[in-house]
Amino acid sequence: MLAYSVQVAIRNLMRNRMISVLMVMALAIGIGAAMTTLTLSRALSADPLPGRSHDIFRVQLDAEPMTGYAPGSEPTKYLTRRDAEQLLADRHADAQTVMAAGVVSIEHERIETGAWMSAARYASSEMFGMFVPPFLYGGGWGRQEDETRSRVIAISRKLNDKVFAGADSVGETLSLDGHSFRVIGVFDDWRPVPRFYDLSGDPFAEPEDVFMPYATAVDLELSTNGSTVCWGDVDARAGGVIAPNAPCAWLQYWVRLQPSQQGSYRRYLERYSDQQRSDGRFRRPPNVRLRNVNEWIAFNEVVPNEVRMQTWIALGFLAVCLANSISLLLAKSLQQSGEVGLRRALGATRRQILMHSMVEVGMIGACGGLLGLLLTLIGLWVVRQQPDRYAQLAQLDGGMFAATFALALLASAAVGLLPAWRAMRIEPALRIRSS
Numbered sequence: 001m002l003a004y005s006v007q008v009a010i011r012n013l014m015r016n017r018m019i020s021v022l023m024v025m026a027l028a029i030g031i032g033a034a035m036t037t038l039t040l041s042r043a044l045s046a047d048p049l050p051g052r053s054h055d056i057f058r059v060q061l062d063a064e065p066m067t068g069y070a071p072g073s074e075p076t077k078y079l080t081r082r083d084a085e086q087l088l089a090d091r092h093a094d095a096q097t098v099m100a101a102g103v104v105s106i107e108h109e110r111i112e113t114g115a116w117m118s119a120a121r122y123a124s125s126e127m128f129g130m131f132v133p134p135f136l137y138g139g140g141w142g143r144q145e146d147e148t149r150s151r152v153i154a155i156s157r158k159l160n161d162k163v164f165a166g167a168d169s170v171g172e173t174l175s176l177d178g179h180s181f182r183v184i185g186v187f188d189d190w191r192p193v194p195r196f197y198d199l200s201g202d203p204f205a206e207p208e209d210v211f212m213p214y215a216t217a218v219d220l221e222l223s224t225n226g227s228t229v230c231w232g233d234v235d236a237r238a239g240g241v242i243a244p245n246a247p248c249a250w251l252q253y254w255v256r257l258q259p260s261q262q263g264s265y266r267r268y269l270e271r272y273s274d275q276q277r278s279d280g281r282f283r284r285p286p287n288v289r290l291r292n293v294n295e296w297i298a299f300n301e302v303v304p305n306e307v308r309m310q311t312w313i314a315l316g317f318l319a320v321c322l323a324n325s326i327s328l329l330l331a332k333s334l335q336q337s338g339e340v341g342l343r344r345a346l347g348a349t350r351r352q353i354l355m356h357s358m359v360e361v362g363m364i365g366a367c368g369g370l371l372g373l374l375l376t377l378i379g380l381w382v383v384r385q386q387p388d389r390y391a392q393l394a395q396l397d398g399g400m401f402a403a404t405f406a407l408a409l410l411a412s413a414a415v416g417l418l419p420a421w422r423a424m425r426i427e428p429a430l431r432i433r434s435s
Contacts, residue, residue, distance in 0.1 A: 023364050028368045028371035029321060030317055030318035032372045032379055033379070034315055039394060040380070041307055044193070044194065044302065045297065046193055052132070055256050056130055057262075057293075058252070058292075058293075059087070059269065059288075059289075060075045060289035060291075061269065062273070063249060064231055065283050075289060077249075079098075080246070080250075085098070088124060092268045093255035093265055094258065094261070095130050096255045097125075097127040097254050098253050099252040100217070100251050101120070101208070102217060102225050103118070105117055105177050105178075108175065122214040122218075122224075124214050127254075136186045137186040146214070151179060151182065154187060155211075156186075156208070193393060199302060203300070204393065227250070228249070229248065262290065304388075365411060368411070
C-alpha cells in the first residue's frame with residue numbers, strides 16, 4: 001500500500017511540476033529563515049551549566065540608603081566587600097564563591113612586546129567545584145591558597161599557547177602587575193555561553209585569560225574592572241581595590257544549594273540583613289534575591305532585542321509561507337478531483353485517499369527540509385560575517401539539524417491536512433460528474 005502511495009505521489013508531483021516546485025520553495029524559504037533565527041536564539045540563551053544550573057544561585061542584598069527606595073524594588077546586582085566577605089566566612093551554603101573582574105599587565109620574556117594587558121578574574125577557590133571548568137594541565141587552587149593569599153594563577157589555553165607554546169606550564173612563573181605568580185592550572189577550551197557569572201559587560205565574551213585568588217588580588221590591591229554602584233561621598237578606593245567598609249557594591253556572589261536548602265538560606269540572608277540594619281549599616285528592610293543560573297540569564301535579558309524581533313519576524317514569515325503552500329495545495333487538489341473521485345468509485349477508501357495525500361505532502365516536506373537546511377547553513381554563514389561578538393555562536397548543531405527536518409515534516413503535514421480532509425469528504429459521484 002505504501003509503495004503504491006509513493007507511486008501516486010511521484011506521478012502527481014511530476015504532473016504539476018510548477019506548483020510542486022513553488023510549494024517546496026515556499027517551505028524551504030520559510031524553514032530556512034525560521035531555523036536561522038531559532039538556531040541563533042538557542043545558542044544565545046543556552047544553559048551554560050547543564051545539569052548544575054538549577055543548583056547555582058546568584059545572591060543579592062539591598063545595602064543602599066533609603067533615597068529612592070520603593071517597597072519590592074530590585075536590589076543591586078552586586079554585594080559590598082564587607083557583605084561578600086562576611087557571607088563567605090559564615091559558609092551557610094554547600095559551596096560559595098566571591099568574584100570580581102580585573103585587568104592585569106602580564107610580563108614574560110616570551111612576550112615580544114614586553115607586556116600584555118589582559119582581563120583577569122578574582123575568585124575564591126570553590127568556584128572550580130561549582131562551575132567545573134575543564135583543565136588541560138594542572139587544576140585550580142584550594143581553600144588553603146585563599147587563606148594564605150598565595151600567588152597562584154590558572155590561565156587560559158590561549159594565554160598558555162601565546163606564552164608557553166602550548167606546553168605544560170604548571171610550575172612556570174608569570175609577572176602580573178610586577179608581582180610573580182606561579183601557574184598551577186591551564187584551562188582547556190572553556191567558554192560558557194552566555195558568560196553567566198559576569199553579565200555586566202559583553203555576555204558572550206570569552207572567559208578571562210587569568211584567574212587568581214580573590215584574597216590575593218585584594219591583598220595586592222590589584223585593579224578592578226567591573227561595574228560598581230556607590231552611594232555617599234566616601235573615597236572608596238584604597239589602592240586598586242575598593243576599601244572594606246566603602247559604601248560600594250561591586251562583587252558577584254554565587255552559592256550552591258540543594259532544593260531543601262534554598263528556603264533556609266534565604267532566611268539566613270534575611271536575618272543577616274536585619275542584623276546589618278540593627279547595626280546601622282543597612283537602611284532598607286530585608287530585600288534579598290536568589291536566582292539560579294537560568295533565572296539570572298533571563299532576568300538580565302541576555303538575548304539581544306534585535307535577535308528576539310528577528311525570530312518573531314521569521315516565524316511570522318514561516319506562517320505566511322505555510323498559508324501560501326496550503327493555497328497551492330488546495331488549487332492542486334481541485335485539479336486532481338476527477339482522478340480522486342475515480343479512485344473512490346473504484347473502491348479506494350477514505351483512509352487510502354488520506355494516505356496518498358499525506359505521502360505526497362511528506363515528500364514535498366522532505367524536499368523542502370533539504371533545501372531549507374541548505375538555506376539555514378547559508379543564513380548562519382551570513383550571520384557569522386556580522387561584527388557582533390555573539391554572531392560567531394551561530395552554529396548548527398545536531399539537535400537543530402534534526403529540528404530542521406522535524407519542522408519541515410510538521411509544516412508539510414499541517415499544509416496537507418486541509419486538502420486531504422476535503423478530498424476525503426466529497427462524494428465520488430460529485431467528483432466524477434464535475435470532471
